[in-house]
Amino acid sequence: MSSYIHQQRKWPAFQWKEEDFITLLSEVSNLQGRLMGRVELLGFKLKDEANLEMLIQDVIQSSEIEGEILNPDQVRSSIATRLGLDQSGVDLVDQQVEGVVDMMLDATQNSDKILTAERLFGWHAALFQTGRSGRYKIEVGQWRTEPMQVVSGGLGREIIHFEAPHADRLSNDMDLFLQWFNAIDTLDPILKAAIAHLWFVTIHPFSDGNGRIARAITDMQLSKADEVNQRFYSMSAQIKQEKKSYYQLLELTQRGDLDITAWIIWFLECLKKAIHSSNVVIGKVIQKHQFWITHRAHISNERQHHILTKLLDHFEGNLTTSKWAKLTKSSSDTALRDITDLVDKGVLVKLGSGRNTHYVLKE
Incomplete structure (x- = not known):
């Protein structure tokens, strides 16, 4: 052979x-x-x-x-x-x-x-x-x-x-x-x-x-x-x-x-x-698709839309305030305001505390 x-x-x-x-x-x-x-x-x-x-x-x-x-x-x-x-x-x-x-x-x-x-x-x-x-x-x-x-x-x-x-x-x-x-x-x-x-x-x-x-x-x-x-x-x-x-x-x-x-x-x-x-x-x-139908009206700015899109598609590691600031090229204060706004509206959930604080989409 x-x-x-x-x-x-x-x-x-x-x-x-x-x-x-x-x-x-x-x-x-x-x-x-x-x-x-x-x-x-x-x-x-x-x-x-x-x-x-x-x-x-x-x-x-x-x-x-x-x-x-x-x-x-x-x-x-x-x-x-x-x-x-x-x-x-x-x-x-x-x-x-x-x-x-x-x-x-x-x-x-x-x-x-x-x-x-x-x-x-x-x-x-x-x-x-x-x-x-x-x-x-x-x-x-x-x-x-x-x-x-x-x-x-x-x-x-x-x-x-x-x-x-x-x-x-x-x-x-x-x-x-x-x-x-x-x-x-x-x-x-x-x-x-x-x-x-x-x-x-x-x-x-x-x-x-x-x-x-x-x-x-x-x-x-x-x-x-x-x-x-x-x-x-x-x-x-x-x-x-x-x-x-x-x-x-x-x-x-x-x-x-x-x-x-x-x-x-x-x-x-x-x-x-x-x-x-x-x-x-x-x-x-x-x-x-259903997420955007439910939450589109809750999005206040393009930074929030950008990060939420990443969370829905693929996101490496945990979402923190510093990572938000880096990805949106904004200050830490702006990042925290954006995140707090979404937490208050029931879009994000805060997990952990102190240095371990991070945020996830609310199921």
């Missing part, structure tokens, strides 16, 4: 035992349909908000899988601006954030357009606008021309987890992949997403960024399966939670034969959990 599936004589003629996952696939399809039905009841405004929250998760979590930590405020501002949503923005958004957002929105909002090499080159260039990955200069906006290995371990103790196809094969391999991906066929669209993800990361056509682009392609195909250009669940967020098993099964599958049944089952289970998790996010969107 050859070392890797891409070295198999019949590559990429994937095989699978449909009877092993047909019930699971049906369950996932049913969950997907029920989620889309629930989303339709939200109305336009809440649908836009839910879509925003899911895209934020997708962008942040897909990057974190690769060890890239993005600023959540910048991600929110970048996506909201592109979607034309009214969100409190930040003054400056990092190029790296803009690049990931550009790729993700193109993949999901334009899922009806064909996927081409040029489009993928554009995504890659958006991810690496400086032409570097960390300290290293890489080939940007083109198929790699160098060998590619996935390696772990220190110097002299390296473990090769995977070796990608030779660079001189990439043009033909990617042509075949793109023809298959763009073809109109009878293959279940969710099953096609699972295969596309594995196929692309096995080819590993770029010097870096293959994982993020594979997940964007997956979201693109799942958008086709949902028949909407909005995202209401985050596959990347779920993969992040199962990162260890994700890499283990990819390695196992790429070292096996062309039967990818185990990978498909893992993908479907991951997708199932992602759809279940979306109910939590949608619940928070509804809760946030």
